[in-house]
Amino acid sequence: xxxxxSTFFDSGIYRFDNxxxxxIDPVREMNRSYTRFRVSPSAYYPRxxxxxxxxxxxxxxxxxxxxKRKEKKKKPHALNEREKIADQRHQEARPLLLKAxxxxxxxxxxxxVLSNLRSDFDSSRGCGDSVLPGVPEQSFVELARVWQAPLYxxxxxxxxxxxxxxxxxxxxxxxxxxxxxxxxxxxVLNETGDDxxxxxxxxxxxxPRESSFYMSYLGQxxxxxxxxxxxxxxxxxxxxxxENGSARQKSRxxxxxxRYFLSLPIKQLTHTDGALVALWVTNREKLRGFVEKELFPxxxxxxxxxxxxxxxxxxxxxxxxxxxFHHRPYExxxxxxxxxxxxxxxxxxxxxxxxDNQIIISIxxxxxxxxxxxxxxxxxVPGFKPARCIxxxxxxxxxxxxxxxxxxxxxxxxxxxxxx
Ligand code: SAM
Numbered sequence: 031x032x033x034x035x036s037t038f039f040d041s042g043i044y045r046f047d048n049x050x051x052x053x054i055d056p057v058r059e060m061n062r063s064y065t066r067f068r069v070s071p072s073a074y075y076p077r078x079x080x081x082x083x084x085x086x087x088x089x090x091x092x093x094x095x096x097x098k099r100k101e102k103k104k105k106p107h108a109l110n111e112r113e114k115i116a117d118q119r120h121q122e123a124r125p126l127l128l129k130a131x132x133x134x135x136x137x138x139x140x141x142x143v144l145s146n147l148r149s150d151f152d153s154s155r156g157c158g159d160s161v162l163p164g165v166p167e168q169s170f171v172e173l174a175r176v177w178q179a180p181l182y183x184x185x186x187x188x189x190x191x192x193x194x195x196x197x198x199x200x201x202x203x204x205x206x207x208x209x210x211x212x213x214x215x216x217x218v219l220n221e222t223g224d225d226x227x228x229x230x231x232x233x234x235x236x237x238p239r240e241s242s243f244y245m246s247y248l249g250q251x252x253x254x255x256x257x258x259x260x261x262x263x264x265x266x267x268x269x270x271x272x273e274n275g276s277a278r279q280k281s282r283x284x285x286x287x288x289r290y291f292l293s294l295p296i297k298q299l300t301h302t303d304g305a306l307v308a309l310w311v312t313n314r315e316k317l318r319g320f321v322e323k324e325l326f327p328x329x330x331x332x333x334x335x336x337x338x339x340x341x342x343x344x345x346x347x348x349x350x351x352x353x354x355f356h357h358r359p360y361e362x363x364x365x366x367x368x369x370x371x372x373x374x375x376x377x378x379x380x381x382x383x384x385x386d387n388q389i390i391i392s393i394x395x396x397x398x399x400x401x402x403x404x405x406x407x408x409x410x411v412p413g414f415k416p417a418r419c420i421x422x423x424x425x426x427x428x429x430x431x432x433x434x435x436x437x438x439x440x441x442x443x444x445x446x447x448x449x450x
Contacts, residue, residue: 303413
């Protein structure tokens with residue numbers, strides 16, 4: 031096995047030589063957060079692994095062809111001003127994306143691994159059996175709205191921990207502890223070095239080591255603002271529920287008009303040493319204009335670079351034709367810096383400058399699920415390590431991070447894990 035592949039197996043990140051592109055396996059990268067569990071590859075990758083029996087094409091590619099035909103059939107029309115800017119952005123990104131994709135297609139060893147990413151672990155260890163048959167996934171989005179929401183509690187089972195000996199000797203006794211805490215509008219913390227299993231209503235969840243979540247609607251986000259900015263965050267990743275026309279999206283989670291995001295307290299969440307801010311955006315030109323002209327200035331964020339997330343299938347091909355206007359096979363991550371007024375400029379110089387136009391290639395997971403970017407960004411985060419990290423509008427948890435949103439436990443349910 032090559033060194034690059036063995037690094038990939040450990041870290042989930044494969045760096046192409048002489049390139050600004052990387053391939054990520056989110057399952058491997060996320061598994062660094064867990065001690066007793068593993069993320070289940072078959073639960074993480076519900077799409078893009080369809081095997082095509084001879085003569086049949088997959089639903090995804092037939093949909094993509096239908097779209098392509100539909101777009102081709104449309105009479106060519108003169109682009110309006112916004113579409114021209116969008117097209118120019120695409121033309122600039124196009125050669126970078128093609129080059130990155132060529133790098134992937136040249137790595138035959140990696141391509142072999144890709145086709146097996148979904149079936150790497152033994153499925154017999156899956157936690158599917160711990161999920162009661164017929165129990166649907168919990169809709170936290172709905173539950174948080176009912177009048178009983180403040181009364182709902184989650185039980186954290188801290189078990190099989192070794193208690194250190196009072197005189198500093200080797201650990202001597204095992205103990206088990208249960209903590210029952212309000213699940214909404216409350217910071218729930220696992221400060222231990224081990225995964226913790228939690229119970230809520232009829233479902234069970236895995237809380238990674240040294241992580242926390244705060245489950246609330248936007249109106250309560252101010253509760254996360256630290257009294258002391260020395261306890262603020264150095265890395266802030268944001269994936270807002272942008273409005274778009276997709277009916278599919280509407281049924282997955284609620285969206286918000288752009289103006290709601292202007293009030294996100296990014297500066298107040300920022301650490302004294304400053305923060306790297308990473309914002310996921312869609313390819314709609316109207317949204318890009320809003321972020322550049324209104325949102326970043328309102329947050330006090332200075333734009334520094336753009337990354338692209340190129341989405342591929344298990345055979346390495348792009349999920350859609352690169353030039354499909356309304357269904358590009360890539361999304362953008364905009365990076366900026368946020369400083370508090372009295373920031374020590376030495377802290378900024380401690381972080382490596384971010385190189386523009388980096389490309390992250392991965393096979394998409396569930397609808398709208400983004401690949402983890404913490405590992406790639408960490409070198410560019412200002413301040414002392416370990417960095418304090420937060421994800422806003424999160425649907426999952428990561429060791430060392432705080433996850434905020436109206437459903438940060440969504441992908442923490444036991445059905446998404448296998449026991450180690
Ligand atoms: N980054 C996530 C992932 O990789 O799975 C996807 C985030 S998704 C684009 C946006 C999230 O924001 C959804 O979980 C949605 O329920 C949540 N959301 C929508 N409206 C919200 C609100 N008013 N307050 C808090 N969260 C909200």
